[in-house]
Amino acid sequence: MRGANFFHAADRALRFLGLLERRCAACREPFEPPSAPDWPVPEVEDVLAQLFCPDCRKRLRPRTTGFCPYCGEPSLLEDAPCMPCDHCLRTLPPWQEFLFFGVYDDLLRDLVLRAKFGGSLAVLxxxxxxxxxxxxNHYAVTSRPDVIVPMPLDRARLCSRGFNQCREMVRRASAALGVPVRVDLLVKTISLTPQSLLNREQRSLMKQPFEASDKVKGLHVLLVDDICTTGATMERAAERLLEAGARRVDAAVLARASRHARSVAGPALP
Incomplete structure (x- = not known):
C-alpha cells in the first residue's frame, strides 16, 4: 500500500513539474495522446496521434488517393482515383515502387522546413x-529492401547545413525495417543550383551529379529523400544506382510536391 501511495505521489509530482507532460511536436501545446498501440507495425494515423495534438493532426493527412502510382504526383482532387500522370505515361521512372506520406503543403511543409533549415532535431x-x-506498413506486405540509401549532399552543402536531414530521418525507418543505412553507396560529386529553384525542364538538362559504388551490385535499394518536387533529381540518383548494378531501386519521400501548388520554392521558416 505504501508503495502504491509513493508511486501515486511521484506521478503527481512529475506531472506538476511538467516532466510527464506530452507536447505536440508541431505547436508545442500540451495534449493527451491515446494509448500507444501494441502491435509491431503501427498504422501511420496511430503514430501521428502519439506525436501531434488533434488540431495539428487534422493538418497532417496522409495522401491515400489522388496521386500518380509511379511518381506520386498529386492530382488536383484529393479523392480522385490513382492514375498515371502525363510524365509517367510518356516515360516511366527508373524505380520500381514509390511511396510517400503526404503532399508538401500547409503544416507538413512548415515542419520539413523547420527540420531542414531551422535545425530542429525534435521535429526531425x-x-x-x-x-x-x-x-x-508498405514493406509489411512486400519484400523488404537490402539497404536504405539517403540522398547525399555535396560537400559544400553539407558543411553549410551541418547535417544531412535525410540521413537523420531514415534512422527510425532503418530500425523499424531491420535494414541498414548505407551512405557509401551513393555520393554527390557536383554542387548544383538548389533544385527548388529549377523547373522540370531545367532539371532534366542538369549534369549527372551522382556517383554510385559497385558495392551496390545485386542489392535491393530503398532511395530516400525528404521532398520530391519534380522527381528529376531522384531519377538521376536511381539511374546511377541501377547502372552500378543495383538489382532494384524503390523511392520513398516524406513529402511530395504538387504542380498545382502556387510555389514549392523559397525556404521560409515558420
Whole structure:
C-alpha cells in the first residue's frame, strides 16, 4: 500500500513539474495522446496521434488517393482515383515502387522546413517516426529492401547545413525495417543550383551529379529523400544506382510536391 501511495505521489509530482507532460511536436501545446498501440507495425494515423495534438493532426493527412502510382504526383482532387500522370505515361521512372506520406503543403511543409533549415532535431525525429511508419506498413506486405540509401549532399552543402536531414530521418525507418543505412553507396560529386529553384525542364538538362559504388551490385535499394518536387533529381540518383548494378531501386519521400501548388520554392521558416 505504501508503495502504491509513493508511486501515486511521484506521478503527481512529475506531472506538476511538467516532466510527464506530452507536447505536440508541431505547436508545442500540451495534449493527451491515446494509448500507444501494441502491435509491431503501427498504422501511420496511430503514430501521428502519439506525436501531434488533434488540431495539428487534422493538418497532417496522409495522401491515400489522388496521386500518380509511379511518381506520386498529386492530382488536383484529393479523392480522385490513382492514375498515371502525363510524365509517367510518356516515360516511366527508373524505380520500381514509390511511396510517400503526404503532399508538401500547409503544416507538413512548415515542419520539413523547420527540420531542414531551422535545425530542429525534435521535429526531425517526429518526421522520422512518421516516415518509419510509412515504410514499415508498405514493406509489411512486400519484400523488404537490402539497404536504405539517403540522398547525399555535396560537400559544400553539407558543411553549410551541418547535417544531412535525410540521413537523420531514415534512422527510425532503418530500425523499424531491420535494414541498414548505407551512405557509401551513393555520393554527390557536383554542387548544383538548389533544385527548388529549377523547373522540370531545367532539371532534366542538369549534369549527372551522382556517383554510385559497385558495392551496390545485386542489392535491393530503398532511395530516400525528404521532398520530391519534380522527381528529376531522384531519377538521376536511381539511374546511377541501377547502372552500378543495383538489382532494384524503390523511392520513398516524406513529402511530395504538387504542380498545382502556387510555389514549392523559397525556404521560409515558420
Amino acid at each position: 525525429d517526429a518526421l522520422g517516426r512518421v516516415f518509419a511508419a510509412v515504410c514499415a
